[in-house]
Amino acid sequence: MNDKEIAVFDIGGTHFRSALWSNGQLGSVTRRPAINYLNTAHHSPVELQEALADYLVSETERLQLESETPIEHVGISLGAPVNACSGCVLKSGPLWGPKSGFFELQAALTRRRLDIRWTIANDVTAGLVSYIQTCNPGRHSRILFVTVSTGIGSRLYDFARGGVPVDPVHGIQGEIGHIKVDAFFRGTRLKSSCDCGGCDHLNAYSSGRGVLKLLRELPCLSPEALEVSTMAAARDEDDDTMLAAFSHAVASADALALDVLATITRPLAAIFSAVLTHDPLLDSIVLTGGVVDALEPAYSASLDRQFRNHGLFQITECDSSYFSRRLRIVSPGSLSGLVGAGHLAEMAAEGRNIHVFR
Known part of the structure; x- marks a missing residue:
């Protein structure tokens, strides 16, 4: 040009x-x-x-x-x-x-x-x-680029085709934030809505806004655990203060915070399990976004644990690092x-x- x-x-x-x-x-x-x-x-x-x-x-x-x-x-x-x-x-x-x-x-x-x-x-x-400007095409087949921030979205890039495959009629791909999922916190089934108005979308639980909703509900969902949690002092604070307290609690291995983290990574891990079941040539899953950045390295560890719990048939039981080898964390620019x-x-x-x- x-x-x-x-x-x-x-x-x-x-x-x-x-x-x-x-x-x-x-x-x-x-x-x-x-x-x-x-x-x-x-x-x-x-x-x-x-x-x-x-x-x-x-x-x-x-x-x-x-x-x-x-x-x-x-x-x-x-x-x-x-x-x-x-x-x-x-x-x-x-x-x-x-x-x-x-x-x-x-x-x-x-x-x-x-x-x-x-x-x-x-x-x-x-x-x-x-991101792909930094990639060596000779070392990749397909990568999945995933953003977890205010909302959640993904895009698959196929190096052999040199592009992002999309539906030829509807023109979209990778809107995983709007997949319906099941979410549980300490055995309690959660019910929440996405910004788009849809019920039980992944965005409603695993996005930044979904995390904040769950944190606001902790006084009702688990009042006794909250009382002894390092997050207790932030329960009535503004959104930024509450999210910062959650991040610090995760870093210090607070039991309640780690349960919240498991709740938000579990549905995403299930989606990745389905993706890798159908596409074994997917060699990298690149995670970025404010939620991931604020909670690393605990976020990727929790996601890997949830993935192994979910499992890939005849794979993860004999190859426990199958998912972690493919996972890449990139700071959001x-x-x-x-x-x-x-x-x-x-x-x-x-x-x-x-x-x-x-």
């Missing part, structure tokens, strides 16, 4: 980030609060969706003034499931609330600026694209979404697509 600069965006549920991208390098990054259903007055999710499109166009125009050259390509990493065939955003609980529906973001942006090529991808896809968006826009400009449809 030529030396023209690209505008790149990382659209999350809490913050929006933007920057210029040129020759594999980011310029200065601008961050602002997200336009979401919690902080922005609105009558319907449609108003928030249109406001996002307006922001992307106006910020692109600001970046163009900063660049002093025409911007023809824009890359967008979006914290929502995106149909890779159409650029349609399928839903976003964190941005638009549980009643949000489809949004034809690609079409909305093209209507506003027909002269710009808009490349839109899910934030997990963008994070994956950033605050700029990985922007970097991935830059690479994706470059690929689009060169006529290449990260997605594989057959």
